[in-house]
Amino acid sequence: MSGNTVTQLHNASCTPSRAARELGLRRGEFDLAVDLGRIRTVPDEGGGGRRVTRTEIDRLHTEDGFPEALKKRVETVGTKEAAGLLQVTPGRFTRLARLGVVTPVKFYLNRYRAVVWLYLAEELRQFAADENNTPLLSGRTPTGPREQLAAGLDLRPRNWRSRHLGFLLRRADRHPWACAAAVASLLDAVQVAEIVQDPYERVHLNRFRPRPQMHGAPGSLAAHLAESLALAQDPDEIDWLRADLAQSVNAARAVEPAPRPTPGPGPSEVREQQHPTPPRDVEENPRALSTATEQNPPVPEEPGRPRGLLGWLRRRTP
Template identity: 65%
Template sequence: MSGNTITKLDGLTYTPSRAARELGLKRREFDLAVNLGRIRTVPDEGGGGRRVAHAEIERLRSEDGFPEALLERVRSVSTGEAAGLMGVTGDRFTRLARVGLVVPVAFYLNRYRTLVWLYLADEIRHFAADEQNAPLLKGRSLPEGVRAQLEGGLDLRARNWRGRHLGFLLRRAEDPWQRAGALAALLDPVQIAEIVKDPYERAHVNRFRPGPPTHGTPGSPAAQLAERIMTADDPDEISWLRADLAQALDEARAHRPAPRPAPRAERPAELGHVHPAEHLAAPRHAHARTNAPEPERPRGLLGWLRRRSS
């Protein structure tokens, strides 16, 4: 391969769909790999989102065990599969997940409209292999502290998923406004309006506010579920999200003010200025006409200024 060919390949980038095909991944697996930092992306110079460099594709292909090793690192499993990997019953695994000892990485609504949480198989194996977790996996019952939390109705799965998802969003944020948008993604519009009172700043934050992961068509039960899970509902969680959003907003203002319309005094059209296109539309021989009547003097502020200077 010539040096020129290598140089061209080094500068080549792929869309996410093409990169997923090059790596033998489904799009869902590819997106999860990007979120987890397994696949590095670069900005699209044309403003079309993130892309994957050819060099990154080659790096992944050169790793030992490719593609099976990469697929295993991003494999997600349901509750039943996770329980099997951990060597416990499905009921015990659900209890461990409810108290936050294992954290979901994704979710979906199945055909029976039941919420299904997904977990990283790699994390489940590491949890089961840790000797410190043996009391949680063996024995007839869970430790007393865990049982007390469960009896109180604790279920941290949605909140822990939001925390993890926020980490994914913040990892992709490239400036303070995008970080503010990521934090706002977990708050409802009323909460955002209370923190971001300026309408132009609020519009700019909403521009960078990601929606829920795609689950069904807008308005469908799956989409409504995704929106509900995406929105913080715990008072403590809402409190720290509001505080973090306020801080991110201060940093964003210092970094670059939100765009807003120019003040009225700076709009030349309102002072009687002729649009440049009108000059271009005039015939080129207009200035050669010596018998043309003198144009009417301009009125208003601009006319007064011209008469004053003559």
């Protein structure tokens, strides 16, 4: 892309930070709106990440109820507020979330390093308005789910990972290696190496690996906890991701093979460099070499005379 085209793109678009300010959103709200597809972005051909076009910002400005309607669509709530929206107790809402009835959209770690799950308020309002969900919001929990909860069932991390993978695939913008890297980000390095055995493909895959969400200082207990939540845990979940990764890498390999280093010189070329071919005139006329030797005969060494610098110094001594 030419420099003029890149300049035109920058003039017709803005960075995420500026777009968030113009739309009246906090940065976290803006990022969630992008993940949910509420705000469309375009790639920055200059390598600066994603950008938002002026056309998209103008479109959002003309929507009914802007900016309150946009903020309401990305509003997140914790367990207490979520229970209020469903008109149930916080304990009952937690049981519903652990059973996978509702899915968190993000999480953070509080000062006690406890995981705080957040949910989309818009989805909870829609859930409460659906009459088919009324039995879930009242009455006694059935025996089967109650026994699962007693055994420690908690689908919140897994459901969040599934949703987060959808966000990563949206950001990948259908690029084959970026899509494969999104799947790989939910598996540990050993799992990825077993599926992608070619080292050059693994290096190329890592170039598109999405940046992990930061929770605490690198290497801290909070960072390790957040990292463990982002990796698949259940055997069937791991198997599904492994199969998906193998399929994604095969598709990426067919479209765009991973780059490899240029092969070096072969053994014959190395020997050619170590033993260069004699000049053409010598090769065609062997007598030329003997003639040159006759014109510049080697100086004979005197027997018993020391060689090198020591010998030269002795010869210079009177």
